[in-house]
Amino acid sequence: MFRQTIAKRTLATFIPKETILPKKYGGRMTVTLLPGDGVGKEITDSVVSIFQAENVPIDWETVDISQLDHEDGVNAAVESLKRNKIGLKGIWHTSADQVGHGSLNVAFRKQLDIYANVAFCKSIPGVKTKIPNVDLVIIRENTEGEYSGLEHESVPGVVESLKIVTKVNSERIAKFAFDFAMRHDRKMVTAVHKANIMKLSDGLFRNTVARVGEAYPQIKNDSIIVDNASMQAVAKPHQFDVMVTPSMYGTILGNIGAALIGGPGLVPGVNYGREYAVFEPGSRHVGLDIKGQNVANPTAMILSSTLLLQHLGLNDTASRISKAVYDVIKEGNATTKDIGGNASTTEFTKAVIDKLSTM
Structure with missing residues (x-):
């Protein structure tokens, strides 16, 4: 439960x-x-x-x-x-x-x-699924990233959408995730990112989560690129415990988690x-x-x-x-x-x- x-x-x-x-x-x-x-x-x-x-x-x-x-x-x-x-x-x-x-x-x-x-995203007895015993928590930053809501058409046919990532909000959601893990006897927090491409924005998020995690030696601190995270969540969801993500990645992984346990309902x-x-x-x-x-x-x-x-x-x-x-x-x-x-x-x-x- x-x-x-x-x-x-x-x-x-x-x-x-x-x-x-x-x-x-x-x-x-x-x-x-x-x-x-x-x-x-x-x-x-x-x-x-x-x-x-x-x-x-x-x-x-x-x-x-x-x-x-x-x-x-x-x-x-x-x-x-x-x-x-x-x-x-x-x-x-x-x-x-x-x-x-x-x-x-x-x-x-x-x-x-x-x-x-x-x-x-936790399996419920009585619901038939392909992968049993899923128990995954996804913690998503709610206020920035791709969901900052800042976009405009700079010239006809060219739209710019601003992805905002700040150190202060990355720290806040990271601390939330590690505190959650501590209080719920969870063993690992995995930061989801795309820092291999968005080196500044997602790099800031990934590095901030890693730094905050140093203050929680009891919790394993890991990170994974979002496309690999999506594949791994479908193939081997049991390797994850708590996942902390920027806004858009959390929405994607949340839908994957819903599918794993039987649907959004x-x-x-x-x-x-x-x-x-x-x-x-x-x-x-x-x-x-x-x-x-x-x-x-x-x-x-x-x-x-x-x-x-x-x-x-x-x-x-x-x-x-x-x-x-x-x-x-x-x-x-x-x-x-x-x-x-x-x-x-x-x-x-x-x-x-x-x-x-x-x-």
């Missing part, structure tokens, strides 16, 4: 020191809910239903940016997070054909300085900043093609919500919900189509709720 069986290894123990928890009113906490696009509302509805059935002391402040324009939507989400500090988020869609608008996800992270994305994740934490599926799939069909797998979103509960100190509730999810998947009687079943999103959710009622 993502190494949750030993208290010191739970994600709840790894909260950036500056992160502020939401205020309690009458024992309850308000959390921002951002349903997202595609199947986002369907799978966040699953979490809301489970939390209601479990009487979790959380009130949702919902911000549906689909009802707003680009800038107003991001601003509304940002203001809600500034109030509540904690959020549960679906994936926002950014069309490749939409000119003049950058990524909503990138704009959101940059405004709140949510700099660290963590994706948990199974990968939970979280984004950390100095003051905010936003929990969302770790694989960047919106599910526009299955929107409204009630077939999406809500596992990644539910497990992300259990990480949120751990963050808030509700460890027993988090363990109950995650165990119920794993039990339902292992039994195989109410699983969704992406992992070989025939259940709908709501049927899977009901199965989890029913399982909780017997625990």
